Amino acid sequence: xxxxxxxxxxxxxxxxxxxxxxxxxxxxxxxxxxxxxxxxxxxxxxxxxxxxxxxxxxxxxxxxxxxxxxxxxxxxxxxxxxxxxxxxxxxxxxxxxxxxxxxxxxxxxxxxxxxxxxxxxxxxxxxxxxxxxxxxxxxxxxxxxxxxxxxxxxxxxxxxx
Amino acid sequence: xxxxxxxxxxxxxxxxxxxxxxxxxxxxxxxxxxxxxxxxxxxxxxxxxxxxxxxxxxxxxxxxxxxxxxxxxxxxxxxxxxxxxxxxxxxxxxxxxxxxxxxxxxxxxxxxxxxxxxxxxxxxxxxxxxxxxxxxxxxxxxxxxxxxxxxxxxxxxxxxxxxxxxxxxxxxxxxxxxxxxxxxxxxxxxxxxxxxxxxxxxxx
Numbered sequence: 339x340x341x342x343x344x345x346x347x348x349x350x351x352x353x354x355x356x357x358x359x360x361x362x363x364x365x366x367x368x369x370x371x372x373x374x375x376x377x378x379x380x381x382x383x384x385x386x387x388x389x390x391x392x393x394x395x396x397x398x399x400x401x402x403x404x405x406x407x408x409x410x411x412x413x414x415x416x417x418x419x420x421x422x423x424x425x426x427x428x429x430x431x432x433x434x435x436x437x438x439x440x441x442x443x444x445x446x447x448x449x450x451x452x453x454x455x456x457x458x459x460x461x462x463x464x465x466x467x468x469x470x471x472x473x474x475x476x477x478x479x480x481x482x483x484x485x486x487x488x489x490x491x492x493x494x495x496x497x498x499x
Numbered sequence: 500x501x502x503x504x505x506x507x508x509x510x511x512x513x514x515x516x517x518x519x520x521x522x523x524x525x526x527x528x529x530x531x532x533x534x535x536x537x538x539x540x541x542x543x544x545x546x547x548x549x550x551x552x553x554x555x556x557x558x559x560x561x562x563x564x565x566x567x568x569x570x571x572x573x574x575x576x577x578x579x580x581x582x583x584x585x586x587x588x589x590x591x592x593x594x595x596x597x598x599x600x601x602x603x604x605x606x607x608x609x610x611x612x613x614x615x616x617x618x619x620x621x622x623x624x625x626x627x628x629x630x631x632x633x634x635x636x637x638x639x640x641x642x643x644x645x646x647x648x649x650x651x652x653x654x655x656x657x658x659x660x661x662x663x664x665x666x667x668x669x670x671x672x673x674x675x676x677x678x679x680x681x682x683x684x685x686x687x688x689x690x691x692x693x694x695x696x697x698x699x700x701x702x703x
Contacts, residue, residue, distance in 0.1 A: 363649020475650025
């Protein structure tokens with residue numbers, strides 16, 4: 339029986355095959371997965387905000403895209419992954435409530451998605467799949483045996499990306 | 500200067516009283532609309548790590564209906580009324596005069612009715628609050644979503660997440676007499692608003 343490892347909000351976990359990493363109920367948050375198909379190791383990060391420099395001091399680097407991604411990247415590489423083989427997939431970044439005069443906070447999902455892609459690019463990691471935006475929640479899981487990233491929703495079924 | 504993350508027991512009590520007065524008024528309003536007795540618990544006032552807030556309503560993947568309102572005024576914040584899906588269906592059946600168990604999916608009218616409930620509850624809450632503190636606060640128009648609790652709570656948590664790692668929540672649970680409806684009413688003051696609220700009830 340393969341392990342199912344839970345990743346909470348503003349948290350990340352790394353692991354190797356045959357484990358599966360799962361994170362429940364993402365709204366504007368983003369689930370970023372990294373995977374090395376040769377070594378079958380990877381990680382899943384659940385970020386809430388794009389940028390730690392625009393926030394007040396926090397003890398938790400996994401809350402932000404700019405501090406969380408490098409952190410997870412280091413740990414995945416410590417498990418034997420190579421940067422050149424690592425691929426990233428991401429899902430989430432929804433806007434759950436529609437308001438006519440949406441403030442920056444309401445659009446945080448979009449900003450999260452942009453920040454994640456930018457930071458991955460800066461670190462030389464390819465983004466090979468993405469399921470972001472919309473107005474609905476997602477539960478995401480990455481199977482570290484196959485690299486399949488499963489995105490589950492309530493009304494829109496589930497898909498593998 | 501009040502340290503929002505280090506409140507004294509008396510200050511916590513003051514916040515609990517605010518929750519109590521507001522929620523009591525909301526419960527009365529709801530009770531009159533659906534013509535059933537509504538019980539509520541003593542409000543929980545707690546500083547909780549942001550990532551564990553979804554556990555208060557059954558975990559991040561529990562399906563809930565959320566009605567969200569932004570609160571404007573001297574002590575801005577957010578109001579979120581969360582109900583399990585089953586309760587929301589029961590409530591719209593009651594409101595629409597249909598037999599319980601009829602609703603399996605919310606249509607446009609149902610959503611509108613639920614948002615109106617959110618409106619009335621928030622209005623009652625903030626009104627009671629005004630009578631108590633003379634701080635006037637106005638709710639925005641409501642927005643509604645039915646989805647995973649974690650995803651819905653994102654909207655309030657993201658704002659708090661920018662300021663710190665903890666959330667101060669004033670939470671009241673409602674329960675209708677026949678157990679058909681239960682809901683959680685959250686008042687989540689913006690960082691900076693707590694001090695105003697505490698001062699307003701006179702316990703600096």
